[in-house]
Amino acid sequence: MAEAQQVVASAVRCGDEPRVDAGPPAQPGKSIAMVIEDLRNGGVLAASLGLREAAAAIGWNVKVFDLGGIVANRDKVMQEVMAFHPDGIALMGGLTLEGSSTKGYGPYDLTPFERRGIVLVSWHANPWPGPIAGTPVRTNVTSDPLLVARMAASKAIIDAGGRAGVVIFTDSKLGMAMTKAHAMAEVVRACKECQVLEMLDVGMEETGSRMAAVTAQLLQRYGKRLTHALAVNDIYFDYMVPALITAQQPGAGVRLISGGDGSSSAFLRIAAKSFQTATAADPLNQQGWQTVDELNRLFAHQPTSGFVAPPRLVTSENIACEGGSRMLYDPDNGYRDAYKRIWKR
Known part of the structure; x- marks a missing residue:
């Protein structure tokens, strides 16, 4: 912990x-x-x-x-x-x-x-x-994909008080996705009272057609043992949340944390405290x-x-800083003006 x-x-x-x-x-x-x-x-x-x-x-x-x-x-x-x-x-x-x-x-x-x-x-x-x-x-x-993975998995461990039961969504077509998924699993398995319940291969292009059924199966299979779903991209949760709302009271039970990329829909869910508690945003x-x-x-x-x-772990506590009002992580470090100066534009 x-x-x-x-x-x-x-x-x-x-x-x-x-x-x-x-x-x-x-x-x-x-x-x-x-x-x-x-x-x-x-x-x-x-x-x-x-x-x-x-x-x-x-x-x-x-x-x-x-x-x-x-x-x-x-x-x-x-x-x-x-x-x-x-x-x-x-x-x-x-x-x-x-x-x-x-x-x-x-x-x-x-x-x-x-x-x-x-x-x-x-x-x-x-x-x-x-x-x-x-x-x-x-x-x-x-x-750094390993840093992104550590952020997401560590947040799940803390949220669950050191007793996380986790499923991990990945896409085996993509090296980035598999690198992050295995790294997240390694962090969770290093927690003595945490468990990786399952790693699921769902292509990102399949999320719209598969996530509702997969979510229902996971809830039935693991029940209260399932505390968190981790994913290599926020897109999985775009389609998982409606199934969770149908299955149970909003805001209760399973919490969602993404190891990338910090989409606007993820920011909206985090701000509304609707299942997703964090995204490791680039x-x-x-x-x-x-x-x-x-x-x-x-x-x-x-x-x-x-x-x-570096990525930022965006939660409901820090979502307002650096671009959060526009539903993205956008550093207030003057990078646009810096590049224009470099380019002499």
Whole structure:
């Protein structure tokens, strides 16, 4: 419990968030293809809006290509990207790139874009920040997934008084999701009187069709032993909460905590104290700006920034600080003006 309390105490603090303050001026006249995993995912949407905001500030053209959460769309969409002849590509989400041994398809081959001199970066397309090994993706903008997982799992342990009974929702197609899910499970299992009841593989694109039935089954199977549901993304709870409301009195029983990404719907649930008690939120808008800055550095033939923005554990106690009134975690650290100064815009 002491370790969990320390993690959470650090994770909920507001203020003094870092930012980038140096880099090359804007490289003019660039066209960017933004390839999006699924615009129905609130975290992906928020980061994509940040990227578009930053692109407007730097003076670039952006065209959006949406996979719609369906990997079978990837070849067709990438052909459309190639026909667009972009200077750079921003891959937004793991489905744009990753393969899945459990689902029977391989990672997408990006070398044709590299051969044409197209610069590639990504957001949340891999568990780890920095270059993606074995690909031409020069850097991946994300927070530390292990820190996100520790925040979420530690909050569940504290909420349950050290006696958490947890189910964990993940998506086996995505390396980011599995990394966070296994890390959350490890934290819960290290708690002597806590238990991981089950880890469930539900594709994010399947949440709308599956979560109601899965929720009913979990409530029947575990009853009061189930104190918390953890998930690798807030989208699971968009569809779990209606089933919980149908099953029991609002606000009672199961509590929900997400290890990413801090969607507006999660903020609304936390503010209303409607089942979800916390989300480990990335600064999604800031990460969209960072993605543009990383492309600009590469266009200027300079190294990427190496910057990793820390996540924030958002609860009902700290939701009002740093963007909470707009239903997102958006640091009050002046990052927009800082990037504009760097770019001389």
